[in-house]
Amino acid sequence: MFSLTPVVRAILILNVLVFFITNERIIEQFGLHSFLSEQFNPIQLLTHMFLHGGFGHIFSNMIGLIVFGPMLEQFWGPRRFAFFYFFTGLGAALLFSGVNYWEMHDVYETVRDYRLSPGVDAFSAFVDQYASSYYDRLVPFVEKFREYPTDPKNIKDSLAIVNQIFSNQVNEPMVGASGAIFGVIMAFGLLFPNTQLFLLFPPIPIKAKYLVIFYGAYELYSGVYRAQADNVAHFAHIGGMLFAFILVKYWNSQRKTFY
Missing domain, CATH: 1.20.1540.10 (Rhomboid-like)
Structure with a gap:
């Protein structure tokens, strides 16, 4: 053939x-x-x-x-x-x-800034701009974070989520x-x-x-x-x-x- x-x-x-x-x-x-x-x-x-x-x-x-x-x-x-x-x-x-x-360099810089200064407004902005596909799953956490924005556990969890989202994007071969x-x-x-x-x-x-x-x-x-x-x-x-x-x-x- x-x-x-x-x-x-x-x-x-x-x-x-x-x-x-x-x-x-x-x-x-x-x-x-x-x-x-x-x-x-x-x-x-x-x-x-x-x-x-x-x-x-x-x-x-x-x-x-x-x-x-x-x-x-x-x-x-x-x-x-x-x-x-x-x-x-x-x-x-x-x-x-x-x-x-x-494309990813802006995400990288945003993640780096968030690690230095985490907060509920910055977290919501990150999800809206760079991880909209995760939004529905994160709504309960965002609501909890807004209710208790200074809770160390919420801040720690938000850092873990941001790092994981970035890792999922940057490590996709x-x-x-x-x-x-x-x-x-x-x-x-x-x-x-x-x-x-x-x-x-x-x-x-x-x-x-x-x-x-x-x-x-x-x-x-x-x-x-x-x-x-x-x-x-x-x-x-x-x-x-x-x-x-x-x-x-x-x-x-x-x-x-x-x-």
């Missing part, structure tokens, strides 16, 4: 093998954590690319790899394709981490090869723009260049408007496409200079 090239085959096999041995502990250790997390380790910028959150996650990524990857590897050769794959995956991780740091896969899709659209593809949903033909435009626009929209409910790292996808665009354009300019 698919004619797998050597690097594509190796990446596919490695991802599948890692998927079958992955557990919660491995994801916590090797998934990509925020730069603000105590669990962050630079090696996670690479290792997160071989971890996936479920069968649907790895299936969609590997389908993208085996559909679009072989043609790129045949065009560039194994070494250049391997470099491209990891370059775009790393670029995706860096953009995602940069956006995450920018990002996993998956999606950044590199979106880079592969971008490169395919740039190098073979008029190649006719046939979508499954909806079942219509579409040129590669239009598919790339659609993916890019959707991911940018989702990232900017914070489609958090779908639990997808949209800025990692954007990062993979951005770094792929830069590298492909650079390589093309070098070819023109050479000839």
Whole structure:
């Protein structure tokens, strides 16, 4: 069905093998954590690319790899394709981490200030601004805290809640090869723009260049408007496409200079 090239085959096999041995502990250790997390380790910028959150996650990524990857590897050769794959995956991780740091830094500073000066008004403001999804569960505690704002136990409990909310946000790992896969899709659209593809949903033909435009626009929209409910790292996808665009354009300019 698919004619797998050597690097594509190796990446596919490695991802599948890692998927079958992955557990919660491995994801916590090797998934990509925020730069603000105590669990962050630079090696996670690479290792997160071989971890996936479920069968649907790895299936969609590997389908993208085996559909679009072989043609790129045949065009560039194994070494250049391997470099491209990891370059775009790393670029995706860096953009995602940069956006995450920018978003979480305000939360971090607010938590730090609250630790120095806890109080019921500051606690309510923190929940309203940074943890609205927890609000309903915290209403009884907020009411008790307002009734007894100087009670040491309420203050201690509020500190524990703020720290836990921040920990839940900053220690959520990002996993998956999606950044590199979106880079592969971008490169395919740039190098073979008029190649006719046939979508499954909806079942219509579409040129590669239009598919790339659609993916890019959707991911940018989702990232900017914070489609958090779908639990997808949209800025990692954007990062993979951005770094792929830069590298492909650079390589093309070098070819023109050479000839």
